[in-house]
Amino acid sequence: MKKIVILVMMLLLAAAFARGVTLSGAGATFPYPLYAKYFSVYHKATGVRVNYQSIGSGGGIRQLFAGTVHFGASDAPLTDKKLAEFEQKRGTRVIHVPTALGAVVPTYNLPGVRAAVRFSGPVLADIFLGKIRKWNDPALAALNPGVKLPPLPITVVRRSDGSGTTYIWTEYLAKVSPEWKKRVGVGKSVSWPAGMGGKGNEGVAGLVRQIPGALGYNELVYAVQNEIAYGAVQNRAGKFVRADLASLRAAAELPDFPPDTRVSLTDTPAPEGYPIASFTWILVYRDLDKNRAVKSAAEARALAALLDWIIHDGQQFNEALHYATLPEVAVRASEANLAGLLYRGEAVIPK
Amino acid sequence: MNLRRRYLRDRIMVVFVYLGTLIVLLPLGFILLHVFTQGIGALNWDFFTKPPAPPGEGGGGMLPAIVGTFVIDLMALAMGGLLGLGGGILMAEYPDHPLNRPLRLVANVLGGIPAILMGLFAFVLVVVPMGGFSAFSGSVALAILMIPIIMRATEEVLRILPWELREAGLALGLPRWRVTLSLILPAARGGIVTGLLLALARAAGEAAPLLFTAFGNPFLSFDPLGPMDSLPLKIYVYAISPYEDWIRQAWGAALLLALLLMATNYLARRAMRRG
Numbered sequence: 203m204k205k206i207v208i209l210v211m212m213l214l215l216a217a218a219f220a221r222g223v224t225l226s227g228a229g230a231t232f233p234y235p236l237y238a239k240y241f242s243v244y245h246k247a248t249g250v251r252v253n254y255q256s257i258g259s260g261g262g263i264r265q266l267f268a269g270t271v272h273f274g275a276s277d278a279p280l281t282d283k284k285l286a287e288f289e290q291k292r293g294t295r296v297i298h299v300p301t302a303l304g305a306v307v308p309t310y311n312l313p314g315v316r317a318a319v320r321f322s323g324p325v326l327a328d329i330f331l332g333k334i335r336k337w338n339d340p341a342l343a344a345l346n347p348g349v350k351l352p353p354l355p356i357t358v359v360r361r362s363d364g365s366g367t368t369y370i371w372t373e374y375l376a377k378v379s380p381e382w383k384k385r386v387g388v389g390k391s392v393s394w395p396a397g398m399g400g401k402g403n404e405g406v407a408g409l410v411r412q413i414p415g416a417l418g419y420n421e422l423v424y425a426v427q428n429e430i431a432y433g434a435v436q437n438r439a440g441k442f443v444r445a446d447l448a449s450l451r452a453a454a455e456l457p458d459f460p461p462d463t464r465v466s467l468t469d470t471p472a473p474e475g476y477p478i479a480s481f482t483w484i485l486v487y488r489d490l491d492k493n494r495a496v497k498s499a500a501e502a503r504a505l506a507a508l509l510d511w512i513i514h515d516g517q518q519f520n521e522a523l524h525y526a527t528l529p530e531v532a533v534r535a536s537e538a539n540l541a542g543l544l545y546r547g548e549a550v551i552p553k
Numbered sequence: 554m555n556l557r558r559r560y561l562r563d564r565i566m567v568v569f570v571y572l573g574t575l576i577v578l579l580p581l582g583f584i585l586l587h588v589f590t591q592g593i594g595a596l597n598w599d600f601f602t603k604p605p606a607p608p609g610e611g612g613g614g615m616l617p618a619i620v621g622t623f624v625i626d627l628m629a630l631a632m633g634g635l636l637g638l639g640g641g642i643l644m645a646e647y648p649d650h651p652l653n654r655p656l657r658l659v660a661n662v663l664g665g666i667p668a669i670l671m672g673l674f675a676f677v678l679v680v681v682p683m684g685g686f687s688a689f690s691g692s693v694a695l696a697i698l699m700i701p702i703i704m705r706a707t708e709e710v711l712r713i714l715p716w717e718l719r720e721a722g723l724a725l726g727l728p729r730w731r732v733t734l735s736l737i738l739p740a741a742r743g744g745i746v747t748g749l750l751l752a753l754a755r756a757a758g759e760a761a762p763l764l765f766t767a768f769g770n771p772f773l774s775f776d777p778l779g780p781m782d783s784l785p786l787k788i789y790v791y792a793i794s795p796y797e798d799w800i801r802q803a804w805g806a807a808l809l810l811a812l813l814l815m816a817t818n819y820l821a822r823r824a825m826r827r828g
Contacts, residue, residue: 224770224772224776224779226780228768235607235608238607238771239610241771242606245772251770251772253768253769253770253771253772253780255768255769268681270680270684271685401793402793404795407795411795427608427795493684495685497684523609
């Protein structure tokens with residue numbers, strides 16, 4: 203009996219300790235190192251706590267739909283069908299707020315090969331289709347003159363969970379290979395013809411590091427931070443490009459930018475652009491009161507202020523973590539979108 | 554001759570028994586030794602007093618997870634303990650009650666359900682209606698996990714008590730609830746406390762039911778209605794990460810959790826001996 207009384211008292215005390223606004227979000231692993239940095243800095247600057255858990259893009263969208271988080275995060279923009287579902291069942295549009303530009307790179311483990319291996323889109327598609335099985339295949343050798351490729355079998359490593367990184371990768375392969383488009387298609391999870399699966403960007407990186415002859419795909423920062431070799435990819439202009447800040451920025455220079463920011467950057471026509479680049483987005487309800495997780499106007503305002511901070515002040519942290527900053531057009535489009543955020547019909551961002 | 558052969562056979566069997574015991578103990582010893590050697594280096598002042606740092610930066614600690622583990626587990630123990638005790642008392646003290654058969658069935662089925670389903674259950678029942686992840690929903694998931702263990706332990710302990718004890722109370726004119734509360738429960742206190750602590754130890758090691766309920770939180774939080782971190786959750790996230798420093802801290806958290814569980818088990822044994 204005494205124990206229970208003490209417990210109840212502890213809980214009351216605990217409730218009294220709770221203070222300040224806390225926002226929660228869930229989704230993509232692709233920008234997780236960056237978001238962790240953002241939210242750590244933002245907490246120190248404003249006192250607002252943002253709790254982000256990287257459970258994968260698919261999970262982030264599901265939790266946003268269930269109304270259990272303030273925002274979701276995904277590297278794949280919502281499809282028209284999914285947007286219509288939100289509108290129908292939740293009665294609100296979903297706003298895409300791009301936060302950074304990232305690259306998906308082919309990561310590999312080839313003992314003894316120093317130079318960056320060159321790939322082309324069709325060759326990557328054939329490898330992931332299981333048609334090219336050896337590193338010294340003539341198709342690969344033709345792309346890499348002067349590099350002595352070992353006669354190792356290629357172990358394909360891909361994601362086992364619903365992933366935005368997979369979406370970017372398969373979207374690119376479908377653009378450059380008609381056979382991939384027909385047999386496998388595009389999606390956050392697809393039925394892979396070959397290879398073994400790892401959980402999250404972390405899991406794929408781990409497998410590639412362990413298996414000689416492995417070939418996988420990762421967000422650039424995971425390859426750099428864990429010192430995994432990654433290859434150059436031939437872009438549409440015929441140039442072999444390695445992912446870096448310059449080639450990412452080049453890929454994001456678009457003649458016209460859609461107002462909802464849902465845009466694909468893969469297979470860019472830019473001559474210096476890296477062909478497997480993408481924005482990564484934070485997703486929020488436009489009518490924030492429709493989200494059960496947003497419990498007050500104060501929380502809605504805090505969320506809008508956070509997003510506004512990310513697309514402006516937050517951008518300075520992108521490049522240190524190998525993500526490119528947003529191009530000016532994307533920032534302008536997002537400002538317009540954020541100005542449209544409502545809580546019970548009232549704008550939450552001060553003009 | 555015959556006698557000597559018998560002695561010999563006896564000795565051989567004893568050797569086999571020792572060998573068997575050793576084989577059973579060996580993995581446990583290896584696990585503890587491995588966790589200890591890998592984890593001891595991560596346990597420093599920062600580990601106990603700092604919130605986690607962003608990945609790749611290094612440093613940071615486990616303070617939110619340590620606090621969260623205690624808050625979530627104690628709330629779960631309060632809820633699961635009350636319900637489990639109630640169920641156990643009903644089954645032991647009122648053997649003819651019509652609810653007993655379904656209750657025993659439920660306890661058996663609950664005991665066999667994988668822990669992750671408890672998390673899904675709490676997600677659907679608590680997280681979605683409340684519009685957010687919370688420590689409370691995690692406690693509900695763990696409480697459901699504890700209930701069958703506490704129920705069975707309570708029932709068994711009460712069964713052992715002699716019926717004469719109850720008869721004596723009834724003969725004095727005490728109502729039945731008074732007998733249970735004032736005579737039976739104090740007499741069985743040691744065993745009940747053991748059951749509670751064992752259930753606590755079982756639940757405290759679970760990460761799966763907390764994934765979609767307590768959710769995790771990099772900031773120190775005492776709010777039972779907000780997301781909260783926990784040691785098993787942190788181990789799960791950190792151990793599969795590619796960052797060396799996080800993996801080191803995951804070992805440290807594993808060691809701390811193992812020490813806490815061993816302490817709980819030790820307390821449980823002591824309570825049993827006293828009872």
